[in-house]
Amino acid sequence: MEPVVGIPRALLYYHYNWLWENFFNFLGVEVIVSPPTNKQILNNGVSFSVDEACLPVKVFMGHCFEIKDKVDYIFLPRMISGKKREYFCPKLMGIPDMVKNNLSNLPSLIIPTIDLSKSKRNLYPALFEIGKMLGKKEKKIIDSYNKALKIWEKERKQKVLETSIQPKGKGFSQDKPKIAVISHSYTLYDNYMNMDLIKRLQTMGVETILPEMLPSWAIEKGLSTFNKRMYWSLGRRIMGSAKYYFNHPECIDGIILLVAFGCGPDSLIGELIEREAKRIKKLPLLLLTLDEHSGEAGLITRIEAFIDLIQRRKKVG
Ligand code: SF4
Known part of the structure; x- marks a missing residue:
C-alpha cells in the first residue's frame, strides 16, 4: 500500500500548492491536504504555539495538528531560499522545529531543506531526500518533479494572463x-x-x-x-x-x-x-x-x- 503524505493548508502551501501536490501524486503517493482553516483549527494552532508566533504560523500549527493522525508522513520543508540572493523569513526556516517541539505523537516528518540562495541545483538533494524516504528511484523523482513544475508554472502564468x-x-x-x-x-x-x-x-x-x-x-x-x-x-x-x-x-x-x-x-x-x-x-x-x-x-x-x-x-x- 502506498504511503499517505499530509500537507498542511497554510503558509507556503498557498504559493506552491500545485507543485507539491502534483509532485507527490506523480510519485504515486496519496496526498491529504488539511481542510480550510476553521475555528477549531485556529484555536488548536493558538494553543500549540508560543505567544510570540505570528498568526499564520499559529494557523499552520493548527493544520499540522488537524492531519497528524490521518497520514503516514507530514511534509514540512525547511524553506530557506527559493531564489538567488533572496530568503524566506526566519519563522518559515524554523517551522519544522516548532512543529516537532510543540506537537506530540507526530507521524514521520519529511523535512527537506530548500535553499536555492546559491544555486537552483541545490534543489536536487532535497528532492532525492523526499523521494528516497518514500522508496522512489531517482529517475522517477526527477520526472515527477519536472512534470509538476511544468503544470505549476503554466497555472501561475495563466492566472496572470487572465487577470x-x-x-x-x-x-x-x-x-x-x-x-x-x-x-x-x-x-x-x-x-x-x-x-x-x-x-x-x-x-x-x-x-x-x-x-x-x-x-x-x-x-x-x-x-x-x-x-x-x-x-x-x-x-x-x-x-x-x-x-x-x-x-x-x-x-x-x-x-x-x-x-x-x-x-x-x-x-x-x-x-x-x-x-x-x-x-x-x-x-x-x-x-x-x-x-x-x-x-x-x-x-x-x-x-x-x-x-x-x-x-x-x-x-x-
Ligand atoms: S513572520 Fe514570517 S511567517 Fe509570519 S507572517 Fe511574517 S513573513 Fe510570514
Whole structure:
C-alpha cells in the first residue's frame, strides 16, 4: 500500500500548492491536504504555539495538528531560499522545529531543506531526500518533479494572463472603486483568517486587484525605485506592488495592506509603505492588522469608511 503524505493548508502551501501536490501524486503517493482553516483549527494552532508566533504560523500549527493522525508522513520543508540572493523569513526556516517541539505523537516528518540562495541545483538533494524516504528511484523523482513544475508554472502564468491589471477603465467598471489588496498569499487566501475580506469587498461593490494580477516585471519595476535591495522573498512582492501602484496611481483607487500581528517583516514593510503613502499623497491606504482576536465588526467598519472615502474622492475627480 502506498504511503499517505499530509500537507498542511497554510503558509507556503498557498504559493506552491500545485507543485507539491502534483509532485507527490506523480510519485504515486496519496496526498491529504488539511481542510480550510476553521475555528477549531485556529484555536488548536493558538494553543500549540508560543505567544510570540505570528498568526499564520499559529494557523499552520493548527493544520499540522488537524492531519497528524490521518497520514503516514507530514511534509514540512525547511524553506530557506527559493531564489538567488533572496530568503524566506526566519519563522518559515524554523517551522519544522516548532512543529516537532510543540506537537506530540507526530507521524514521520519529511523535512527537506530548500535553499536555492546559491544555486537552483541545490534543489536536487532535497528532492532525492523526499523521494528516497518514500522508496522512489531517482529517475522517477526527477520526472515527477519536472512534470509538476511544468503544470505549476503554466497555472501561475495563466492566472496572470487572465487577470492582468490594466489602467483604470480598461476591462474594469468605471463606477466601481478599484482597490489593490496586498498581503502574503497565506493571509490573503485563507478566508477564515482574513474574515472573508475579498468577498466582503466584492459584495460592497469593489473591484479587487490581487497580487497575482501584477506581473513580475511590474513588481521588479516597483522595487527598483526602492533605495535598498530587499532580500525577503515575500516582502519583495508586497513592497514591489505597493511601490508600483504609488508610481502608477492611475491603475487603482486605493490600497488595502493586510498584515499579520506578530510578523517582523510586515511591521517594517507596513511602516515603509505607510510613509510612502503619506509622501506620495495620491492613493489612500488602509492598513489592516489581523490577529486571532480580530473581530468582524471592527473590520467591516474600517473597510466601509475606507470605501466611503474612495467614493468621495472619485466624485470630486
Ligand atoms: S513573513 Fe511574517 S507572517 Fe510570514 S511567517 Fe514570517 S513572520 Fe509570519
